[in-house]
Amino acid sequence: MPQNRSRKSPVEESRTLSVVRQLWRHGDRFFQGLVVLAALAVPALVVAIGYVLWNGSALSRRAFGWAFLYTARWDPAIDRIFGALPFIEGTLVTSLLALLVAVPISIGVGIFLAELAPPWLRRPAGFLMELLAAVPSVIYGLWGLFVFIPAVVRPLGEWLSAHLGFLPIFAGPVFGPSRLAAALVLAIMVSPTIAAFSRDVFQAIPQSQREAALALGATRWEMISQVLVPYGLSGLLGAVILGLGRALGETMAVTMVIGNNLDLSASLLHPGYTMASVIANEFTEATYDLYLQALVEVGLVLFATTLLLHIFARLLIWGVARRIPQESRV
Amino acid sequence: MDRRHSRSRSLWRKGVNALMLIWCGLAMVVAIIPLLWILGHVFLMGLPALSWSFFTALPTPVGVPGGGIANALVGSAITVGVGLVLATPVGVLAAYYAAAHPNRPLGLALRFGTDVLSGVPSIVMGIFVYTLIVLPQRHFSALAGGVVLAFIMLPTIVRSTEEMLRLVPPTLREASAALGAPEWRTFLAVVLPAAGNGVLTGLLLAVARAAGEAAPMLFTAFGNPFMSTALDRPIATLPHTIFVYTISPYADWQAKAWATALVLIGLVLSLNVASRILSWWRAHRLGSVTS
Numbered sequence: 025m026p027q028n029r030s031r032k033s034p035v036e037e038s039r040t041l042s043v044v045r046q047l048w049r050h051g052d053r054f055f056q057g058l059v060v061l062a063a064l065a066v067p068a069l070v071v072a073i074g075y076v077l078w079n080g081s082a083l084s085r086r087a088f089g090w091a092f093l094y095t096a097r098w099d100p101a102i103d104r105i106f107g108a109l110p111f112i113e114g115t116l117v118t119s120l121l122a123l124l125v126a127v128p129i130s131i132g133v134g135i136f137l138a139e140l141a142p143p144w145l146r147r148p149a150g151f152l153m154e155l156l157a158a159v160p161s162v163i164y165g166l167w168g169l170f171v172f173i174p175a176v177v178r179p180l181g182e183w184l185s186a187h188l189g190f191l192p193i194f195a196g197p198v199f200g201p202s203r204l205a206a207a208l209v210l211a212i213m214v215s216p217t218i219a220a221f222s223r224d225v226f227q228a229i230p231q232s233q234r235e236a237a238l239a240l241g242a243t244r245w246e247m248i249s250q251v252l253v254p255y256g257l258s259g260l261l262g263a264v265i266l267g268l269g270r271a272l273g274e275t276m277a278v279t280m281v282i283g284n285n286l287d288l289s290a291s292l293l294h295p296g297y298t299m300a301s302v303i304a305n306e307f308t309e310a311t312y313d314l315y316l317q318a319l320v321e322v323g324l325v326l327f328a329t330t331l332l333l334h335i336f337a338r339l340l341i342w343g344v345a346r347r348i349p350q351e352s353r354v
Numbered sequence: 355m356d357r358r359h360s361r362s363r364s365l366w367r368k369g370v371n372a373l374m375l376i377w378c379g380l381a382m383v384v385a386i387i388p389l390l391w392i393l394g395h396v397f398l399m400g401l402p403a404l405s406w407s408f409f410t411a412l413p414t415p416v417g418v419p420g421g422g423i424a425n426a427l428v429g430s431a432i433t434v435g436v437g438l439v440l441a442t443p444v445g446v447l448a449a450y451y452a453a454a455h456p457n458r459p460l461g462l463a464l465r466f467g468t469d470v471l472s473g474v475p476s477i478v479m480g481i482f483v484y485t486l487i488v489l490p491q492r493h494f495s496a497l498a499g500g501v502v503l504a505f506i507m508l509p510t511i512v513r514s515t516e517e518m519l520r521l522v523p524p525t526l527r528e529a530s531a532a533l534g535a536p537e538w539r540t541f542l543a544v545v546l547p548a549a550g551n552g553v554l555t556g557l558l559l560a561v562a563r564a565a566g567e568a569a570p571m572l573f574t575a576f577g578n579p580f581m582s583t584a585l586d587r588p589i590a591t592l593p594h595t596i597f598v599y600t601i602s603p604y605a606d607w608q609a610k611a612w613a614t615a616l617v618l619i620g621l622v623l624s625l626n627v628a629s630r631i632l633s634w635w636r637a638h639r640l641g642s643v644t645s
Contacts, residue, residue, distance in 0.1 A: 055538035062447035063460055066512060067467035069505065073474065073482045080485050132381030140378055149382060151630060156389040158626050160566025162593045163615050166600045167392045170608070212388045219385065243371035266473070273475025275569035276597060300477050300569070307481070307573045323481040327474060334473040338466070 073327065081321035083314050092321060096288055098302075100310070106318035108325060110286050114296040115326075118203050118278065119271035121292065122210035127264055130215040134222030134263075135248055150223070157216035165280030168209040169201070173281060177205040181293045192290040201283035203296040209277050214267040221263030221341075225256040262340035269333045273326060275300040299326045393619070400616025403609050409617075413579050413595075416604045423614050425581045429496065429589040433575055434564050436500025436585070437507055442557065445511030450541060452512065453519035464512075472509035479505050480570030488574060496582070496589035499575025506567055507560035514556025518549040551636045555629040562625035566618060568593035592618045 084092065088106060095107020137150055178200050185196035229252055237247035253260065283295025284305055299322050310316035407422055414421030448464060455461040479502050487498040522545050530540040546553070568591070571577070576588040577598060592614060599611035 051539075052537045055536075055541070059447045059451045059454075060460070062444045063451035063464045065444050066448055066471060066508065067463040069508070070467045070470050070474075073478065076482050076485050077478070080481070129381045129384055132378040133385045136378040136382045140375060141382075149386075152386050152389060154630075155623055155626060156385070158562055158566075158622055159389070159392060160568070160593055160618060160622060162566065162568040162596045162600075163392065163396065163619055166596060166611055166615055167395060169600060171391070171395050215385050243367055245371040245374040246367065249374070269473045273473075273477065275475065275477040276593070280597070280600060300475060303477050303481065304569055304572055307484070308576075320481055320485070323478050327478045330473050330475060330478075331470060334470050338469055 070331075074331075077320055077324040077327055081317045081324050084317040084321045087314065088318075092318075093325070098286055100306075100315045100318075104312075104314060106314070106321075108299065108318075108322050110288055111297050111299040111302050111322060112325065113288065114203065114282070115272055115298040115300070117292070118206045118210055118282070118296070118298060119268055121203070121207035122214060122271050123264065123268055125208065125211035126215040126218060126267060129211075130218035130267070131222050131260065133215070133219035134226060137219070137223040138226035139244075139248060139252070150220075153216045153219055156212075157220070161213070161274060161276040162280075164209055164213055164277035168205060168277060168281040172209065173200045173205050177202065177208060180204070185293060193292050195291040196293060198293050199283060199295050201281050201295050202293050203282060204292040206278045206282040206296070206298070207292070209281050210271045210274060213274060213277060214271050217270050218263050218267040221266060222256075222260050225259035225263060225341075226252060228259070229255050258340040262337040265333050265337035265340070269330045269337065272333070273300055273330055275304050279304045299323075396612060396615050396619055399609070399612035400614075403613035404616065408613060412581055413610075416602075416606060421610070423590075423592070423595055423610075423617065425578065426590040426592045426595040426614065427617075428581065428583060429499075429575065429578070430565055430592045432496055432583065432585075432589060433499040433503055433571075433591055434561055436497065437503030437564055438557065438561060440501065440504035441507040441511055441560070445508050445560075446515050446546075446553065449512045449515035449519055450545075452516045468509045468512045471505070472513070475569075476502070476506055476567050477569040477572075480573055483570065484573050491586070493586075494574060494576035494588040495586045496575055497585045499571055499589060499591065500585075502570040502574050503564040503567065506570070507564050510560040510563060511556055514559065515549070515553050518552030518556065519545065521552065522548045551632055555633045555636070558625050558629040558632070562622045562629075565625075566593050566622050568597050572597075592621075 084106060088095065092106065092108055093112065094109055095105070096109040097103075097105050097107045098110060099105045133153065137146055137153075141149055178198065181198040181202065181204060184194040184204075185198050188194040189196055233251055233255055234247055237251040238244075242250065278298050279301035282298060282301060284297055284301060285295035286297055287294070289296075303319055303323055303326075307316075307319050310319055407420060409422055409427065410424050411420055411422035412424055448468075452461055452464050452468075456465070483498050483502045483505070487501060488494055491498075526544055526548055527540055530544045531537075535543070571591050571594040575591055575594065577594045578588045578590045582589050596611050596614045596618065599607040599614065602608065
């Protein structure tokens with residue numbers, strides 16, 4: 025045997041050597057194949073998510089068609105009728121109200137970080153905003169439920185219903201967990217996103233624009249509001265839309281503070297429901313196929329909405345980036 | 355325009371200017387308040403409940419004193435670890451493509467896909483993985499949790515790695531090619547080490563984000579009150595534990611929610627600070643090399 029092996033070995037050695045040599049020679053092709061595969065994986069994943077959601081909601085789509093989007097009845101227990109309107113409405117109301125609160129503040133922060141803050145303050149202040157964005161959603165929920173609602177939302181709701189209660193949106197009774205609570209927590213959560221993107225937009229505007237405005241005698245605010253804001257408008261809009269995208273899909277914090285109530289009510293002080301929170305609450309309880317598929321369809325609506333918003337926002341931000349020549353950036 | 359009019363006009367303009375600049379400064383303060391408030395409260399409420407045994411003990415039933423989050427710590431480590439192992443090679447290689455061929459159709463598709471993926475709500479990712487893994491297997495598993503986290507980490511890893519790879523001077527790559535090294539050796543032995551520290555920064559941020567995700571865990575990893583290290587069994591995670599304890603009606607569990615939140619927030623923020631220090635250190639070192 026040993027003789028046999030030793031006799032065979034030169035051949036085998038040259039064979040393994042040639043395999044190694046082949047691999048060595050074709051290593052680059054192999055490597056490039058891997059790289060292309062990895063690059064393909066990312067867009068493929070997006071397509072796969074869309075496909076799986078589409079496929080997984082077939083029963084529900086066939087049963088309810090477009091009416092799914094405007095039926096206000098979600099009745100898994102008795103009639104097995106599913107309409108997502110309460111969730112769509114809840115998501116839109118809370119997200120838009122959140123933007124209403126967050127946009128003036130976070131654009132102000134963006135301006136402060138890019139234009140006003142002394143250089144030594146910019147990095148630490150920007151870092152604090154990053155930390156705010158890094159706090160996990162579930163901790164916002166915990167804090168919102170036990171601290172923010174009793175300390176801020178409830179007194180605010182009582183004041184609103186006492187003084188503006190004649191408006192249907194502020195009609196009482198006052199609940200702690202409510203759409204107002206969800207909107208305010210969302211506002212806190214999306215403001216770092218909007219602030220960071222709008223800071224980047226302002227920083228990308230050429231210095232010459234500022235100098236020209238100041239040379240014409242503009243005050244700093246006039247320079248910002250009449251020159252920088254119009255210049256970066258589409259980028260700022262993109263930042264706001266990305267913030268909206270984050271608000272729409274936010275799950276844990278909203279689920280914990282919105283009260284999860286299906287009644288359609290105009291009042292912001294009333295508990296509500298959102299698309300993300302109904303998935304979180306009911307997905308593991310869906311006991312039959314149609315129920316589960318209806319929830320998947322809610323996910324599909326959420327996915328399609330964020331996808332469209334994202335495309336829109338990216339086009340806007342890319343538009344700004346393309347218009348500003350690389351060399352003249354600050 | 356007479357002089358008086360122009361003076362009042364200029365006063366008005368200065369007033370508006372001062373007011374709006376003050377608004378921007380105030381906005382910064384207003385935006386920071388929630389951070390300090392959350393941190394302060396989590397610290398105050400969580401610290402009294404923290405003890406050594408909180409880290410090493412398993413959860414106890416309601417009313418039984420003691421108990422900890424050992425299972426959730428292990429579970430978070432396992433799911434995040436699985437996610438990291440799955441996402442890192444794909445993310446780094448994809449970033450290599452994006453940095454090398456930004457304008458090819460696939461490069462554009464990749465960048466766009468990365469952007470979209472980072473905007474997909476994590477709960478939707480949860481549904482996706484539920485259909486992909488949990489449904490065929492007919493049970494929740496740590497593996498499913500890890501796969502969701504991999505998808506959540508992927509865009510962060512691609513984006514930060516791409517940025518770092520772009521910063522590697524092309525001369526390094528050319529020198530390596532001139533020595534006869536094939537592309538894959540250049541990548542492994544020259545490009546990756548040169549960008550290594552920056553790549554690590556991105557990985558830390560991705561881990562920090564994934565470690566705080568509770569929503570997709572609801573129907574992938576599902577949670578488990580017992581210690582489990584098996585990939586094909588349900589597993590507890592830190593954020594999911596916080597959620598369960600928070601919505602429970604028991605004061606004892608709610609106190610534990612705060613303590614768990616303190617552990618999680620400490621973990622996430624220190625990862626963020628670490629990545630910041632790393633990137634600062636990197637910039638510092640590179641600066642001293644080039645100057």
